[in-house]
Amino acid sequence: MTTDPMRAAPVLAPDAGPPLDYYLVLPRLGDPATTVEGVVVEEFTRHHDFTTTGLNSAAWAPEAGWWSSAALSRGMRTDPEVLARVVPTSRRKAEEAYRASGGGQLPDESVLRTHFLDHHPIAAAPPLRLGPAQPPAGFHERRVYRVLFAKDLRAEQLASLRTAWRTATVASAPSGRLDSGADRITWDLRRVGHHLAWALDVTVLLSTEAAEAVGPTVTGLTNVLREHGLIPVTTERFA
Structure with a gap:
């Protein structure tokens, strides 16, 4: 994948799907022996116009292995305690954390998607009108x-x-x-x-x-x- 110099619009290689989103779950305060408690992998589902229809996710922890929970996806966005412990990261850093926590080699994304078992639907409404109804001259x-x-x-x-x-x-x-x-x-x-x-x-x-x-x-x-x-x-x- 190559990226615009402003890092605003990545250009995907032919037949490549959008990459997954990765997060690290930090330990609760008072547990200095653990640097990362787990890894979360996510992917939004979308309408043809790119609005969101839902969210797929899976989480991994050394003791539990892989599991899927829509409640975790909601908590990552609404629960202040969970929000404080979840950090967006890259796949490379997720691989490092997964390996350091005893998981071995992080599976490729096609395998990770097989762990998406608890879909979190996100309600969508028809597009609201914001601004002028007609585009400026010269635009469709x-x-x-x-x-x-x-x-x-x-x-x-x-x-x-x-x-x-x-x-x-x-x-x-x-x-x-x-x-x-x-x-x-x-x-x-x-x-x-x-x-x-x-x-x-x-x-x-x-x-x-x-x-x-x-x-x-x-x-x-x-x-x-x-x-x-x-x-x-x-x-x-x-x-």
């Missing part, structure tokens, strides 16, 4: 997506995002723009609610009926925020 369609995230961002993480996305001023919320062929994509990050800490709003101006740029771009932006510590909750469409 305007779509607005919102990706909701749990956890919080530290000041240095926000500064890193502003730098990566070339946000104009330090006082502004991290934002960016990417032209994909004749399509135009802009985004900005904002704080929302009490339990869902952040929302990424992505506006896509499509030049034709083809919408191939949507999935890779929204996935790429979501992955950048995962790398900065946020946990994705759902992807909604507003237009």
Whole structure:
């Protein structure tokens, strides 16, 4: 997989599916003998327009092996105690933690998907209208997506995002723009609610009926925020 220099839209090799999301579960306070309590692997299911329909997940712990729990997926996003102990990570670091905890070689992703046994459905509503009904002149369609995230961002993480996305001023919320062929994509990050800490709003101006740029771009932006510590909750469409 190769990535745009702004790390906004990964380009997948032919026939490659989107990679899974990996998380490390840190031990409870007072257990210095254990550095990682377990590994969680997840994958969102989606409608054809890239909105979320549900979440598949599986977790591994040295004593229990692999198991699947929709309740764990919910807790990772709503339970403050669980949120504090779950850290987004890369597959490489998940492999290292899995091996160090006695699991051996982490299975490839096709095998990991066989452990997805307890699907967590996520209710979806028809797209809400947000902004003008008609796209600007020269564009075929305007779509607005919102990706909701749990956890919080530290000041240095926000500064890193502003730098990566070339946000104009330090006082502004991290934002960016990417032209994909004749399509135009802009985004900005904002704080929302009490339990869902952040929302990424992505506006896509499509030049034709083809919408191939949507999935890779929204996935790429979501992955950048995962790398900065946020946990994705759902992807909604507003237009």
